[in-house]
Every structure is written in structure tokens, then in C-alpha cells.
Amino acid sequence: MNFFSLTWFLPETIGSFLWESFWYLYLIPAVPLVFLLKWLLHVRNQQKLRISLPEKYIRFSLVSLFRFVPSGMLGIAMIFMLVALARPQRSNERIEFLSEGIDIMLVLDISKSMLEKDFLPNRLEAAKQVARNFIKGRQNDRIGLVIFSGEAYSLMPLTTDYQLLTQTIDQINSSLIGSEGTAIGSALAVTVNRMKTSESKTKIAVLISDGDNTVGNLDPATAAELAFMYKIKVYTIAMVKVQNFVSDSLAVTSDENTLRKIASVCEGQFFRANDASG
The missing domain is CATH 3.40.50.410 (von Willebrand factor, type A domain)
Structure with a gap:
């Protein structure tokens, strides 16, 4: 299986592992909620400028998206940490059941x-x-x-x-x-x-x-x-x-x-x- 394949997230793939502490996986959906809460608090406390700019001066820039990179990387790191804490176990070796001959x-x-x-x-x-x-x-x-x-x-x-x-x-x-x-x-x-x-x-x-x-x-x-x-x-x-x-x-x-x-x-x-x- 390709390391970057989305099949890693399929239920049958997850079910093929043995998890020592499966309950850590239930915390994964909470990761984006943490960042959503952080963003809401930021918006609430932000001092808004009352300056109104003409629409022609407001331009979208790809560079502006990079401000989300640190938070995104932190979120991914937290997800991997939770997966690691769940301790997945799986053998990639092919096991052959042979008769006793x-x-x-x-x-x-x-x-x-x-x-x-x-x-x-x-x-x-x-x-x-x-x-x-x-x-x-x-x-x-x-x-x-x-x-x-x-x-x-x-x-x-x-x-x-x-x-x-x-x-x-x-x-x-x-x-x-x-x-x-x-x-x-x-x-x-x-x-x-x-x-x-x-x-x-x-x-x-x-x-x-x-x-x-x-x-x-x-x-x-x-x-x-x-x-x-x-x-x-x-x-x-x-x-x-x-x-x-x-x-x-x-x-x-x-x-x-x-x-x-x-x-x-x-x-x-x-x-x-x-x-x-x-």
C-alpha cells in the first residue's frame, strides 16, 4: 500500500490493525475542533479596523494562504501523535500456512x-x-x-x-x-x-x-x-x-x-x- 494513499483512512484498512489503545482514535475529530475554537476566539478578540477600502484594492493572494501552514502542520502532528498513542500493530510479512507434510x-x-x-x-x-x-x-x-x-x-x-x-x-x-x-x-x-x-x-x-x-x-x-x-x-x-x-x-x-x-x-x-x- 502506498504511504500517501487515501486508502489508509478507509474503515477496512483501520480495522485490519490491532490497536492497543483504540480510544485515542476517538480524539482525532477533536483536533479540527480545537483549531476552529482558536479561530473563533481570535475573531472575537481581534480589533477590527473601521477603514473601508474600495473593492478594487482587495486582492486575493496565494501567499496569504501560507499563514495557515503552521496551524495545519500542528494539526497533522497532533493526529499522528494520537494514532501513535493508539499503538497500531500489524505485520506486513506474508504468513503461509503449510501442511505438516x-x-x-x-x-x-x-x-x-x-x-x-x-x-x-x-x-x-x-x-x-x-x-x-x-x-x-x-x-x-x-x-x-x-x-x-x-x-x-x-x-x-x-x-x-x-x-x-x-x-x-x-x-x-x-x-x-x-x-x-x-x-x-x-x-x-x-x-x-x-x-x-x-x-x-x-x-x-x-x-x-x-x-x-x-x-x-x-x-x-x-x-x-x-x-x-x-x-x-x-x-x-x-x-x-x-x-x-x-x-x-x-x-x-x-x-x-x-x-x-x-x-x-x-x-x-x-x-x-x-x-x-x-
Whole structure:
């Protein structure tokens, strides 16, 4: 803002400052009143000459205006003094609010066992809802997506495009990966591979699964140690309800111990989803 700009006197400009003693500003209108009172007293006490001069001898001179300069300068000085006494405070520095630089990888199990219906309509759809709710709660963090069943694939790189990420999650189904089984170790390995070069101060993986590891060349515990080595905290969410439930089509399977151990090794935390909202 230009120092000599009249925008300094706009209400929004004044309101943008913090004033330690705002009440001094209320005295500013009194400054011209002081000079008006001084002028009135001067006129009252002035000895008027009774000499009448012809109008042609009365000429206006710009020089005569200079007699108001001292009073004007004094008035301006008084106004600035009152502003100074009000103690305005404002930072001209541009403040940028930066995220903490958290990188998060969602690791979603889409294996056949996730079609169990202890959640409605099934575990997979409930897990997708958990993922969507998680994304809604984030701001400025980069989030990626890994899916797995018998194999693991990186479906979305780390991104802040939450809308695209959510749309991708909406389209996930159990037929995206042809190989059957649940390879949790492979999923963690893919996650580590995607996050190991990240320069983020905090790296997190959220593993959403029923915990039933059945295939894969890499043991989940070993993969967890690998994640820990790259400073990736792994939080696990078990998509299993603790209840006496027997599926008509598939055997109800789960292994919470695997998920608990992964969370423990990676200094994360284990959770159990209680409903479709997580």
C-alpha cells in the first residue's frame, strides 16, 4: 500500500490493525475542533479596523494562504501523535500456512474374503467407506492407494486430488486383481517401495483388511520390519465383526493377530471397524 494513499483512512484498512489503545482514535475529530475554537476566539478578540477600502484594492493572494501552514502542520502532528498513542500493530510479512507434510498410503484388501457380509453390504464396501471417510478428514496431506489380493498394485500415487482419489475408490471391486488369496506382505512391500523416497517428515500407511494372509512370498512380519526401517508407521484396521456369524457362501476368516503385530512393529495402532463408517 502506498504511504500517501487515501486508502489508509478507509474503515477496512483501520480495522485490519490491532490497536492497543483504540480510544485515542476517538480524539482525532477533536483536533479540527480545537483549531476552529482558536479561530473563533481570535475573531472575537481581534480589533477590527473601521477603514473601508474600495473593492478594487482587495486582492486575493496565494501567499496569504501560507499563514495557515503552521496551524495545519500542528494539526497533522497532533493526529499522528494520537494514532501513535493508539499503538497500531500489524505485520506486513506474508504468513503461509503449510501442511505438516504428511504422506499417507491407503492399503486396501480386495480379496474374496472381503466379500463376507458381516458388514453390509460386505466387508469390501464397508472398507471403501472407511477409506472415503478417512479422506474427508484430511487437508493438504498427500494420499495414495495400494490394492491387493493375491498380488499387490499401486492404484494411485501420492496426491492431494482427493476428488479423483475418492472416485477411484468408488470403482474398486474384487475382480480388479485376477490372482486369488491375500498377500499382506506383498502389499506392504509395494507400499514401502512407493513411500521410501518420500521426503515427508511423517509417512503413514493405513492397512484395511480382514487380516487373513494366505499367499505371497514375503511374510507380513518381515514386510512390517521393512516399513519400520523406512520410518513408515502402519495403522491397521480389521474389517471383521466379533460375532457368531456364518456365511452362506464363504467361510468367515480373519487373523487379527497379524494386523496387531504389524501395527506394533511399525509403531502404529490397531483398530477394529465396528460399522461401515469405520
